Amino acid sequence: MDKGKIDKIIDKYEGDAGSLIQALLEIQSENRWLPKEVLAKVSKKLNVPLSRIQHIVTFYKAFSLVPKGRHEVHVCTGTACHVRGAPRLLDSVKDLIGISPGETDMDLKYSLETVNCVGCCALGPVMVIDGEYYGKMSPAKSEDVLKNYD
Amino acid sequence: MARINSPAELEEFRKDIISKKDPNRPCIAVCTGTGCLALGAANVVAAFKEEIEKQKLQSKVDVVDIRETGCPGFCERGPIIVIYPEEICYLQVQPGDAKEIIFETILGKKIIDRLLYVDLTADKKVVHESEIPFYKNQKRLLLGNNIKIDPKSIDDYLALGGYSALVKALFHLTPEQVLELVKNSKLRGRGGAGFLTGVKWEFARRSPDKTKYVIVNADEGDPGAFMDRALLEGNPHAVLEGLIIGAYAIGSHEGYFYVRQEYPLAVKNIGIAIKQAEEYGFVGKNILGSGFDFTIKVHQGAGAFVCGEETALLMSLEGKPGEPRPRPPYPAVKGLWGKPTNINNVETWANVPLIIKNGSDFLTSIGTEGSKGTKIFSLVGKVNNTGLVEVPMGITLRDIIYKVGGGIPGGKKFKAVQTGGPSGGCIPEEFLDIQVDFDELAKVGAIMGSGGMIVMDEDTCMVDVARYFLNFLTDESCGKCTPCREGIRQMLKILTNISKGRGREGDIELLEELARTTGDASLCALGRTAPNPVLSTIRYFRDEYEAHIKDKRCPAYVCKELISYYIDPDKCQACMICLRKCPAEAIDGGKNRIHIIDQNKCTKCGTCFEVCPSRFGAVTRLSGEPVPPPFPEEKRTIVRKSKDK
Ligand SMILES: Cc1cc2nc3c(=O)[nH]c(=O)nc-3n(C[C@H](O)[C@H](O)[C@H](O)COP(=O)(O)O)c2cc1C
Numbered sequence: 001m002d003k004g005k006i007d008k009i010i011d012k013y014e015g016d017a018g019s020l021i022q023a024l025l026e027i028q029s030e031n032r033w034l035p036k037e038v039l040a041k042v043s044k045k046l047n048v049p050l051s052r053i054q055h056i057v058t059f060y061k062a063f064s065l066v067p068k069g070r071h072e073v074h075v076c077t078g079t080a081c082h083v084r085g086a087p088r089l090l091d092s093v094k095d096l097i098g099i100s101p102g103e104t105d106m107d108l109k110y111s112l113e114t115v116n117c118v119g120c121c122a123l124g125p126v127m128v129i130d131g132e133y134y135g136k137m138s139p140a141k142s143e144d145v146l147k148n149y150d
Numbered sequence: 151m152a153r154i155n156s157p158a159e160l161e162e163f164r165k166d167i168i169s170k171k172d173p174n175r176p177c178i179a180v181c182t183g184t185g186c187l188a189l190g191a192a193n194v195v196a197a198f199k200e201e202i203e204k205q206k207l208q209s210k211v212d213v214v215d216i217r218e219t220g221c222p223g224f225c226e227r228g229p230i231i232v233i234y235p236e237e238i239c240y241l242q243v244q245p246g247d248a249k250e251i252i253f254e255t256i257l258g259k260k261i262i263d264r265l266l267y268v269d270l271t272a273d274k275k276v277v278h279e280s281e282i283p284f285y286k287n288q289k290r291l292l293l294g295n296n297i298k299i300d301p302k303s304i305d306d307y308l309a310l311g312g313y314s315a316l317v318k319a320l321f322h323l324t325p326e327q328v329l330e331l332v333k334n335s336k337l338r339g340r341g342g343a344g345f346l347t348g349v350k351w352e353f354a355r356r357s358p359d360k361t362k363y364v365i366v367n368a369d370e371g372d373p374g375a376f377m378d379r380a381l382l383e384g385n386p387h388a389v390l391e392g393l394i395i396g397a398y399a400i401g402s403h404e405g406y407f408y409v410r411q412e413y414p415l416a417v418k419n420i421g422i423a424i425k426q427a428e429e430y431g432f433v434g435k436n437i438l439g440s441g442f443d444f445t446i447k448v449h450q451g452a453g454a455f456v457c458g459e460e461t462a463l464l465m466s467l468e469g470k471p472g473e474p475r476p477r478p479p480y481p482a483v484k485g486l487w488g489k490p491t492n493i494n495n496v497e498t499w500a501n502v503p504l505i506i507k508n509g510s511d512f513l514t515s516i517g518t519e520g521s522k523g524t525k526i527f528s529l530v531g532k533v534n535n536t537g538l539v540e541v542p543m544g545i546t547l548r549d550i551i552y553k554v555g556g557g558i559p560g561g562k563k564f565k566a567v568q569t570g571g572p573s574g575g576c577i578p579e580e581f582l583d584i585q586v587d588f589d590e591l592a593k594v595g596a597i598m599g600s601g602g603m604i605v606m607d608e609d610t611c612m613v614d615v616a617r618y619f620l621n622f623l624t625d626e627s628c629g630k631c632t633p634c635r636e637g638i639r640q641m642l643k644i645l646t647n648i649s650k651g652r653g654r655e656g657d658i659e660l661l662e663e664l665a666r667t668t669g670d671a672s673l674c675a676l677g678r679t680a681p682n683p684v685l686s687t688i689r690y691f692r693d694e695y696e697a698h699i700k701d702k703r704c705p706a707y708v709c710k711e712l713i714s715y716y717i718d719p720d721k722c723q724a725c726m727i728c729l730r731k732c733p734a735e736a737i738d739g740g741k742n743r744i745h746i747i748d749q750n751k752c753t754k755c756g757t758c759f760e761v762c763p764s765r766f767g768a769v770t771r772l773s774g775e776p777v778p779p780p781f782p783e784e785k786r787t788i789v790r791k792s793k794d795k
């Protein structure tokens with residue numbers, strides 16, 4: 001965790017309660033998760049009760065309250081991917097890496113998430129790993145793709 | 151770049167840009183929208199750049215420009231390039247093609263046949279973009295410019311006449327006249343509800359308050375649609391120009407873009423566009439010397455579908471959880487921070503410059519009685535030409551799916567088309583000839599929505615589709631009101647039971663009753679429209695529900711609990727392909743030993759069905775019938791006759 005960078009983000013929004021979500025998003029994208037101490041600091045600096053921050057970070061899906069794995073695997077479960085077999089893809093990815101959507105494994109290797117449409121439905125079913133897109137996936141192909149990550 | 155202080159200066163500047171562009175100079179436009187990027191467009195651009203550098207070194211001439219553009223729509227055949235001035239369109243271009251394209255097409259003026267679109271119906275190759283049937287049957291007022299501009303360059307937009315609508319509004323029309331034009335154009339909101347835009351603007355304009363806000367709703371939550379994203383990524387200035395004009399008509403001096411954070415490229419491009427517009431003096435104080443002030447902020451959503459709903463969006467903008475509130479008061483009266491606020495969808499805003507520039511007749515001349523202009527759909531699912539299509543209102547569904555979309559792949563049979571996203575409905579074959587507009591779609595139990603259009607074939611299970619949308623909606627219901635939170639959850643429970651073979655007599659009626667209550671009693675449109683996917687599938691595909699409930703059979707072979715995979719011993723050639731690929735190691739067999747699936751181990755992933763060579767076709771799916779007992783051990787050996795005996 002780069003405390004300096006996080007502090008800088010929080011300072012930028014000091015006293016600006018209306019920008020709470022923007023501040024949290026920035027921290028999330030910098031640190032990939034929101035530790036408790038950071039939330040406490042945000043609460044103090046932006047002058048928002050911690051209970052409301054808790055409400056926000058649990059309401060919106062973009063926030064994570066636990067550390068993420070080294071590789072973030074996103075399986076698209078948008079409608080287009082769904083009708084082209086995303087559920088089967090998701091099942092096989094779940095099996096292969098041993099976790100369910102929303103979870104991170106014990107070794108902090110993978111985090112698995114589902115997303116709703118990543119905007120390349122023509123390639124469905126789609127899987128995105130660390131920002132890299134894999135289109136026209138099948139259970140068998142996903143195994144080959146996942147082999148390349150360690 | 152210095153600020154532009156008057157319309158005359160702008161025209162001067164525009165002339166300057168255009169005169170610097172040689173219309174005959176070749177330019178390769180490469181789509182770098184999300185779809186093409188996923189297909190490797192970045193490598194294609196890099197390959198072109200490298201090749202051009204080499205060319206420069208060798209012959210000291212700089213032969214061609216490269217333009218990285220937004221999405222022109224034909225995602226199915228990406229990466230797409232269009233070569234100007236001839237407008238030659240190459241599809242599925244790979245980095246390895248770059249050299250050949252530069253030498254053959256740019257320098258040699260020869261067409262490379264291999265990269266052209268093949269029109270199978272007419273059995274010929276198509277050279278120009280506009281002649282490809284996918285494009286030919288569209289009317290691309292909004293998307294058409296995407297391939298012609300670099301979204302990061304305001305000059306490209308200006309060269310195409312950009313911001314002249316703004317000049318016209320600010321200097322030649324009063325706010326009332328702008329409002330009148332939009333009202334007369336009969337433009338209806340493209341975000342879902344189809345409310346008349348001019349009327350909505352007028353409410354906001356009339357609200358007595360000095361501070362007013364205008365907002366671009368770019369939350370695009372429909373899971374399977376990306377129209378707004380293509381506009382924001384590909385032509386952000388068009389949306390921006392529309393917004394400034396709207397602000398002028400309404401009397402607002404502050405605007406917001408509310409963009410979902412799942413669209414990083416859209417956030418980036420709109421940010422660049424605003425910055426450029428500020429530098430040029432189209433945004434900020436005293437715009438173009440007109441005395442009109444307007445500033446804009448970008449706000450990112452944080453992943454909640456309900457935040458697309460306007461009152462929830464306002465809560466989110468204020469930094470709160472995005473929970474809707476009852477209307478009235480409407481945002482036009484009491485919106486952001488309690489001030490009058492006008493919210494429109496991205497595509498709605500993008501229509502505004504067209505109306506101001508060309509007059510309201512321009513829009514009313516296109517479309518049906520009740521719905522004017524064009525609509526962008528994201529045509530996806532089981533259709534040959536997946537992508538974004540912009541069509542005039544009133545076109546038939548059949549034309550969209552077959553003429554533009556090129557029909558259903560793999561010779562499969564069409565089953566239904568789903569429009570309107572999670573609030574929409576499924577339309578069966580018998581209604582394919584209805585004219586697509588707000589009212590006609592509503593008549594058959596679907597909605598226009600924001601423009602998702604998902605084509606489904608015989609392999610799609612309608613119970614599963616209904617379950618899919620309700621599953622999405624239970625996740626996304628904010629939980630504030632009980633009918634929505636509980637109603638959707640109970641419907642989902644019943645649907646899940648049905649799809650797992652635990653459906654009971656009376657379930658359909660119970661679903662219908664729950665659907666009605668949820669629809670009547672929910673606070674916002676999320677809950678009020680949530681029953682649509684259920685009701686429309688029951689209405690048109692009741693037999694599928696009944697098959698699941700009574701015969702425990704899934705006719706489309708989708709619902710896992712109701713299907714089994716089985717290897718036909720008469721057809722199995724013991725080739726070991728499925729045996730090796732089965733991730734569950736559920737297949738027993740060996741060389742020359744007929745394979746058998748252990749039903750207890752099988753996870754029904756379908757891999758065996760996919761990999762079994764089609765000339766054998768030994769793996770079959772069963773539903774609603776028992777799996778035959780395993781083939782007797784002694785008969786499992788295949789004795790092969792060798793040819794020379
Ligand atoms: C659950 C829900 C989600 C919505 N999502 C969006 C959205 O993603 N984008 C959008 O423009 N409108 C969305 N709307 C519609 C908005 O509430 C609002 O009607 C629209 O932004 C108005 O703009 P328009 O008049 O230009 O259509 C949604 C509505 C509901 C009920």
Ligand code: FES
Pocket residue numbers: 076077078079080081082116117118119120121122124125126373374375
């Ligand atoms: S639904 Fe998966 S990319 Fe659109």
